[in-house]
Amino acid sequence: MSVVWTIAATMLLVAAILTMVAILRGPSTLDRLVSLDVLIALCMCGLGVWAAYSLDSTVVPAIVALSLLSFVGSVAIARFRVRDDQT
Template sequence: MTLVWVIAAVMLIAAGAITMFRLLAGPSTLDRLVALDTVVAVTMCAIGTWAAYSLDTTVTYSLAALALISFVGSVSVARFRVRDTEQDGTTR
């Protein structure tokens, strides 16, 4: 059973690394916003995996808090962001 937890941890670390690359290299703000939402989702999956591994349900309250903060943050950024502009001043 330990092999399952190790595989889950490796997959979560790989997903976090790939998502962090997209967060840092994203060409537009919307790409970065989606990557940030994915980082939060991967973090929530990691917390859920830890709760299942350790049989400790006290960490599950943080899942609800992360979900609420992530949703409010994403909606706020999507609502109030300005368009990205090219070098010559046109919008894309």
């Protein structure tokens, strides 16, 4: 069963690295913000994998807090976004 946890952690790590590349290379601000949302979702998935691996449910409030913060941030970005080409 340890192989499953190792594979899950490796896949999350590779996805986080690729997301960081997308944040750094994003052609627009909106692309970077969407990539940041993906990175936050990957952090939540990592916490979920850790909770399942360690059989410890004390990280569930952190997952809920991250999800609420990500949702509010996404809504605020969608509401108040200004185009990059405008000055």
